[in-house]
Amino acid sequence: MGGCTSKPSTGSKLSDIDFPIQHQHNNINDETTSHNTTTTTAAKSPFFPFYSPSPARNWFSKKSSPAPESTPRRFFRRPFPPPSPAKHIKSLLARRHGSVKPNEAVVPEGCEAETGSGLDKSFGFSKNFGGKYEIGEEVGRGHFGYTCKAKFKKGEFKGQDVAVKVIPKSKMTTAIAIEDVRREVKILRGLTGHNNLVKFYDAYEDSEKVYVVMELCEGGELLDRILSRGGKYSEDDAKSVLTQILSVVAFCHLQGVVHRDLKPENFLFTSKDENSPLKAIDFGLSDFVKPDERLNDIVGSAYYVAPEVLHRSYSTEADVWSIGVIAYILLCGSRPFWARSESGIFRAVLKADPSFDDVPWPTLSSEAKDFVKRLLNKDPRKRLTAAQALSHPWIRSKASEVKVPLDISILRLMKGYMCSSALRKAALRALSKTLTIDELFYLKEQFSLLEPSKSGTINMENIKTALTKHATDAMKESRVHDFLASLSALQYRRMDFEEFCAASINIYQLEALDRWEQHARCAYELFEKDGNRAIMIEELASELGLSSSVPVHAVLHDWIRHTDGKLSFLGFVKLLHGVSSRALANKPQ
Template sequence: MGICTSKPSPNSHTSSPKSDSPQTKESSVKLPDASANGENPRDDKAEAENVKKSPFFPFYSPSPAHYFFSKKSPARSPANVSSNSTPKRFFRRPFPPPSPAKHIRAVLARRHGSVKPNEAAIPEGSEAEAATGLDKSFGFSKHFGNKYELGEEVGRGHFGYTCKATFKKGELKGQQAAVKVIPKSKMTTAIAIEDVRREVKILKALTGHNNLVKFHDAFEDHDNVYIVMELCEGGELLDRILARGGKYTEDDARTVMIQILNVVAFCHLQGVVHRDLKPENFLFSSKDEDSQLKAIDFGLSDFVKPDERLNDIVGSAYYVAPEVLHRSYATEADVWSVGVIAYILLCGSRPFWARTESGIFRAVLKADPSFDEPPWPSLSAEARDFVKRLLNKDPRKRMTAAQALSHPWLKNSNEVKVPLDILIFKLMKVYMRSSALRKAALRSLSKTLTLDELSYLKEQFALLEPNKNGTISLENIKTALMKNATDAMKEARIADFLASLNALQYRRMDFEEFCTATLSVHQLEALDRWEQHARCAYELFEKDGNRAIVIEELASELGLSPSVPVHAVLHDWIRHTDGKLSFLGFVKLLHGVSSRTVPKAQ
């Protein structure tokens, strides 16, 4: 989505004259499947030419991951770099056969209607679409010219361009706005049309957050769609990073991260995943040093239900999460992207780097970011821990945006106001469906939580506004969600999700049980002190909850199907001396092993 306020640099190295703006939705596109990217020696020359055209940040140092996954040294000549956008955001050449990535690229080409005569698309059932006969009517107002005076162009991308515009009448008469103009001639597939329709729907639905670009209206005529938003004249976050010599101080980075996490947590609560978070997609509202930061470009965003997993590989290579490349992800993928931004802000280099897209993907999947090189040793332990917990490759162990705002590195700031976290409702749903034995195990684990770990849960409990007795019911949860609801939340059907918590309609939950229900075993497991947590919890469980249990009863507790060979699977879960749960069985019980996960454990 385009809301830039300065003309693109004439020296930008791009793949086409219409790909300068880093803020149009095509600057981030469907990415080829990492597992399908074959390397071919005959492409070395073409790849080298592309590297020369890639606008690398001059202050970035290559990640050590490059040396693990690339046979050649990175090209780092200052003559080959530019500093105005994230590199390699377009795929400029066909992938060589026999790589399956060619198929993914063909799907991408059809998505944007860019199939050339010599690049035959691979038909995929109903996805095979003709460019003619498409309904390009969106139902938007057709009187753009009556309300706005279109001004100078301020940015151009592959799929559209952005102009300034002036209100002609109404309360905002004489004020300026930003208008993204998308030619209908570019919409040559049904998917491209749906992308535009969904972008407007999400912008219209997500309203009322200070760190979100304000949507004014959408118009159309025979030739174009016009998306009108507030004009942000402070430039990109990327530009300010560059202006500061490539990195921020901890205090300044903290201020930026609070704003980014606030808007990301807001979107996730509403059931929207952005899918393209990067410094280019955050604009400052003005040129003032303390200007507000605004999230833009929802062209790749989508609605996601609390229990839903998406499988589209979309985003920008340097910021894409591992689970996106594995084609199974949700809102956690945004948090990974925030972690990449945090890493860049604090040290001035990317956590994952390589010469090629496939090299970047391998680094994202397999390499660990370096925290040993300067300036990391001189930064606070809290800052390092904060970034590490955002860049955990397991999305279940990664902090949510709301949890990140509760992290010790941020929570002492006066600017922090922790929002409601949709994760607590997901965890409550699982807890309500758990067996009595698992609930007892979770209760033991909750008693080992530290004050820092309890702090986040206390904040979430307070947001549900318990009664004078310190308890909550289903009504509290509904009220809290409605207080924060936008139209986007209704689209993601989060209200339907609450049906799984109907048991709370007939009883109340105190804070102790709330902690038991909403602690994340996977997140605790990611901490250095997990072993201590688990051992202490097991000792408590031995006193209060452990009992003799036969394997068949345990299988029933876990809800395992009759087809599962329970004696082989659960043999190590039970102590042979007294028939009670072993430590191994206790830890696995905490994770909630089911029929779906047991075969993987065999």
């Protein structure tokens, strides 16, 4: 389940479970008239903390009150005003407590009942919470639970403060709710060893509650730091924050874990010190995902949700979109997408482009704008990965010592390359020779992480060793190693850096660059010299794996130049994308 997201009364907090998504204004310093969807009490906030209740009702109320206390998410209380591009999202979110995920058993009818009768609420956690910890003051409260301080009673940590997330079992009214708690603990237990990840101690239960014991971070939320700065960070300070966020998210993605609820409240500082490390918290909506797998359940927080999540087909790229939203906010103090209603929020996320024309964007570096734009690309195929973002020139200009982690997406790209025809491999090799120094930096880092032999080559054993070196128990749960079977061809040969570059190129990301045309034209010229030859349409169809039932002449006629029978520039570009026989067969004639 998600974490307690209410503001702590004192100290810091760790988040708890789900909230209804509420509405927000755009600029963090705007005055906002609002309506609390839970209490139906109108309120006007003199400070805008990114998250304010909906202004839909009592819009012109003059009554003032403190800033709202919780970050909303997941469940909507009011119907969407049609028309909306997200008109089905309400019902999908509302069914979260009774719906099932892919490959899961069907939840029996009646599981969504408030009583939760018939559900097994035994988790197998330790039973002696009271014997190990002395619970203290409450520091945060959410819709389904609350967070308290506590102290170790004995042992090597005696007297040490911790944070305890307390989840009443009475709130777990569905099988999905129970599974969310179970999975959150499994992820926290499995993910270990990163400096920017909140430390997990243990989970306990009794007949009434579940207790999740974690590191206490007393420096407050990233959200509070942003507000204290008036909503704007300098580029250098923003880089420092984003480097930590990207580092821990890249680590999670390597382990096969997608967070799915990244936002400023879910990052806490360990202390009040200005240079305090930042810790990622709240894995209540997280899930395991293999490199070639897609998720389809809609979860997250409205302003940070990626377009592909709304389309119900997404993976780790959705987290990078959320980081892009955080980056935009850090640099300019406003949200990239804003509306006064849930449907308006989703319409903006799906259709609108973020503005880079308003102050202070004209005064920021071109590298900063390029960085944010490449994270906020609506096409997840063209979006940078977290590891790639750490290799971006804007990030590296601040901290050249930033360690670029192994990128799990490399495996997926290599799989596509290994399954490609000889003709496509030749085209990719030509394209790899046009890469810039900045683009090669990332690939060199990835190749070195695979620890090539003295001959400068890698094979399957290098990949297995690299994964094992960086693996946690979470990687075993996500079964990332199972994916290696798709690279079985590397068991019998080795790959040098030049071929690795060809295998690891993301065509869609290059296509998103302004210089893509130059890349493609230069690559085609190299291909013309080294690999282009006369080819019959039937031979090309065989290369692409097209069956005889496909009208090959109709779909491939513009791939080959009629003058000399060689691959045309259009055909070359299509070949780079690895067009499948299914896509060609389904092409309208």
